[in-house]
Amino acid sequence: MNKHTAKVGWLLASPYLIYSAIFFLIPLFWALYLAFTNWNLISPEYETVGVQNFIDALFSPSVRAAFWVTYKFMLMFVPIVIAGSLILALIIHHLPRWKGLFAVGYFLPYLASGVASAIVVKGVISYNSPFNQFLRDVFGLDIDWLGSPTLAALVIVLMMAWKFVGYYALLFLSGLESIPKEVYEAAEIDGAVGWKRVWHVTIPMLYPSFYTVTILAVGLMFGIFTEPYVLTGGGPEYATHTWQLEIYNQAFEKLNAGYGTAVAIINSIVTFASIFIFRKLLEKWGGRHGWE
Amino acid sequence: MVGSKRWKVGLLYVLAFAVLFVMVFPYLYMVLGSLAPWDEVDRKLIPSSLTLRSYEWLFQGGEDVVPRPWLRAFFNSLLVTSASTLLMLVTAVMVGYALSKVTFKGRQWVNNAILFQMFYPSIILLIPLFLIVRYFGWYNTYWAMILPKAVNLWAIFMYTNFFRSIPDELIEAAKMDGAGHLTIIRRIIWPMSRSITTIIFLFLFMERWVELLWDMLVVNNEKMLTLNVLLAQMFGPYGGYPGPMYAASVLLTLPILILFILFSKNFKEGMQFILK
Numbered sequence: 001m002n003k004h005t006a007k008v009g010w011l012l013a014s015p016y017l018i019y020s021a022i023f024f025l026i027p028l029f030w031a032l033y034l035a036f037t038n039w040n041l042i043s044p045e046y047e048t049v050g051v052q053n054f055i056d057a058l059f060s061p062s063v064r065a066a067f068w069v070t071y072k073f074m075l076m077f078v079p080i081v082i083a084g085s086l087i088l089a090l091i092i093h094h095l096p097r098w099k100g101l102f103a104v105g106y107f108l109p110y111l112a113s114g115v116a117s118a119i120v121v122k123g124v125i126s127y128n129s130p131f132n133q134f135l136r137d138v139f140g141l142d143i144d145w146l147g148s149p150t151l152a153a154l155v156i157v158l159m160m161a162w163k164f165v166g167y168y169a170l171l172f173l174s175g176l177e178s179i180p181k182e183v184y185e186a187a188e189i190d191g192a193v194g195w196k197r198v199w200h201v202t203i204p205m206l207y208p209s210f211y212t213v214t215i216l217a218v219g220l221m222f223g224i225f226t227e228p229y230v231l232t233g234g235g236p237e238y239a240t241h242t243w244q245l246e247i248y249n250q251a252f253e254k255l256n257a258g259y260g261t262a263v264a265i266i267n268s269i270v271t272f273a274s275i276f277i278f279r280k281l282l283e284k285w286g287g288r289h290g291w292e
Numbered sequence: 293m294v295g296s297k298r299w300k301v302g303l304l305y306v307l308a309f310a311v312l313f314v315m316v317f318p319y320l321y322m323v324l325g326s327l328a329p330w331d332e333v334d335r336k337l338i339p340s341s342l343t344l345r346s347y348e349w350l351f352q353g354g355e356d357v358v359p360r361p362w363l364r365a366f367f368n369s370l371l372v373t374s375a376s377t378l379l380m381l382v383t384a385v386m387v388g389y390a391l392s393k394v395t396f397k398g399r400q401w402v403n404n405a406i407l408f409q410m411f412y413p414s415i416i417l418l419i420p421l422f423l424i425v426r427y428f429g430w431y432n433t434y435w436a437m438i439l440p441k442a443v444n445l446w447a448i449f450m451y452t453n454f455f456r457s458i459p460d461e462l463i464e465a466a467k468m469d470g471a472g473h474l475t476i477i478r479r480i481i482w483p484m485s486r487s488i489t490t491i492i493f494l495f496l497f498m499e500r501w502v503e504l505l506w507d508m509l510v511v512n513n514e515k516m517l518t519l520n521v522l523l524a525q526m527f528g529p530y531g532g533y534p535g536p537m538y539a540a541s542v543l544l545t546l547p548i549l550i551l552f553i554l555f556s557k558n559f560k561e562g563m564q565f566i567l568k
Contacts, residue, residue, distance in 0.1 A: 005394055005395065005396055006396040006397060008390075008394055008396075008473055009390050009394040009395070009396030009398075009399060010390075010396065010398070011390075012386045012387060012389060012390035012394065012473070013386075013387050013390040013391065013402055015383040015386060015387060015442075015443060016383065016387045016402070016406070016443055016448060017402075019383070019442060019443040020405070020409065020443075022424070023417075023421060023424070023440050023443075024409055024412075024417065026420070026424060027417040027420035027421050027423075027424060028412075028416070028417065028420075030420035030423065030424075031416045031417060031419065031420045034419060034420060088311060091304065091307055091308050091311065092308075094304055095304060095305070095308060096301060100559070100560050102308055102312060103559075103560065104556050104559055105312045105315060105316065106311065106312065106315050107559075108315055108316060108319070108549075108552075109315050109318070110498075111498055111545070111548045111549060111552055112318070112319075112502075112545060113501070113502040113504075113520055113523075113541075113544050113545065114502065114504065115502075115504060115520050115523045115524045115527070115541075115544070116322065116523070116541035116544050116545055117318060118527065119322070119523070119527065119534075119537050119538065119541050120318045120321055120322050120325075120538075120541065121318075122527075123321070123325060123333070123334040123534055123538070124318075124321065124334075126334050126534075128334065128335055129334050129335070130335070130336060130337045162314075162315070162318070166315060170563055170567060171567055174564060174567050223415070225504065225505050226502075226504045226505075226524075229504070229505075229524070230504075230524050230527050243415070244415065244505070247415060247418065248505065251418070251419050252422075252509060257419050257423075260419055261416070261419050261420070264413075264415045264416045264418065264419070265416055267413070267415060268413035268415065268416055271413060272413075
């Protein structure tokens with residue numbers, strides 16, 4: 001290690017260092033200051049207001065809505081996406097041929113822009129669409145999909161599930177491929193075959209994949225913006241009002257920059273706490289199956 | 293026994309194709325909607341005839357009263373995404389090389405800083421980032437969409453890990469032959485990382501291409517909008533023109549799909565590294 005290599009090292013790392021100074025460190029401290037002001041993004045005059053923004057946020061109906069909507073989404077999204085991606089992974093894993101082809105095909109939704117998929121969803125559930133006509137003619141059902149809070153939330157959740165299920169399936173697939181053959185052979189001797197084998201051998205062996213997918217899925221629910229922004233605008237009755245939508249509305253529609261930053265900080269704390277709790281729960285569940 | 297197994301495999305394929313159909317259906321619906329006669333869009337699943345009217349209407353600027361620059365938006369998206377992705381890729385290779393193959397004091401410190409930053413919630417930075425961009429005078433310029441997205445921590449992390457798996461002897465031998473660091477990167481590191489580069493490129497390009505929130509904040513001049521933002525803005529106003537909206541969606545989806553298909557040969561190999 002000499003002076004010259006040290007210089008080269010810092011020089012090659014410099015894009016990261018410069019970038020982080022401007023686009024990470026400065027905004028980081030600026031945010032911590034902004035959150036305690038009442039700045040409205042435009043006027044040159046503003047003052048510090050202490051923790052008032054945080055207190056206002058905790059009592060704000062829209063922040064509370066974002067808080068609960070996220071868990072409501074999670075309650076639907078996590079089971080759907082885990083069951084779905086596990087099934088896709090099992091299908092791909094057991095196919096004798098064209099595994100790669102199907103894996104790639106199932107991954108395609110991940111490439112879609114949320115805006116484009118919102119346009120398709122809007123068309124598919126529009127009043128005169130073939131889908132709704134079919135529901136009316138065959139079942140006599142006349143459903144206003146985006147008019148009902150529960151259904152609107154379900155539509156957003158299903159859009160997210162469609163997008164991510166093929167991606168998460170790849171995680172389960174790599175988990176499935178890493179289970180040694182001997183484990184299955186030993187299980188067969190013990191009489192575990194068919195669904196019994198899936199339930200008692202495969203699923204417990206997949207614990208690391210479950211762990212990763214659950215944490216990713218939980219984290220994802222705190223970062224939803226595009227789909228509700230385009231399709232529902234957060235409604236009806238705040239039923240699809242996510243954290244990011246709330247922060248965007250406060251800071252850039254109502255121009256409450258200080259308050260919006262405070263909400264962003266609260267959002268981050270809630271996110272960290274939720275992920276922490278999920279990790280602990282998963283580790284407890286894994287511990288019972290011999291995973292540390 | 294053999295008969296029953298064959299039956300099971302057949303059922304598995306039926307299931308596999310059914311799932312594939314569900315995954316691809318929205319894309320098919322989009323393409324059919326963009327090509328259908330206007331009175332059949334969202335009314336019939338399979339149009340009775342095909343027409344390019346939606347695309348023509350779109351390329352002429354859409355509604356006569358306020359024409360929109362749809363092609364320009366497509367070009368903007370291409371420019372911003374390509375520039376941003378290339379910068380992210382080049383900087384990630386440089387930094388990744390420094391952090392894995394050059395020993396210097398403070399390297400571990402930089403590594404830790406990157407890890408910390410990766411898990412730092414970026415939503416907190418959104419408002420101050422916007423203010424910085426406005427302060428620099430980048431509001432309504434391409435710079436606002438490119439420079440704050442010129443470095444990607446995940447890509448640096450991936451390259452650092454990948455370069456660690458390249459044996460040091462190769463690099464030492466090249467140094468003996470008098471090769472400098474840039475030559476080593478160009479001649480040894482870069483060719484060896486082709487499969488992971490295609491996947492990293494694909495992910496970076498795609499994520500940049502579908503970005504909505506940031507591009508929406510820093511640009512309001514119609515000529516500078518990306519296609520994704522323009523499409524999101526027209527979602528309500530063009531509610532009565534579903535056909536052209538599908539045509540624009542096809543335009544928005546096609547580049548990523550083409551890239552993905554070009555790179556799908558390396559997909560499994562590259563993904564295996566990324567998912568590890």
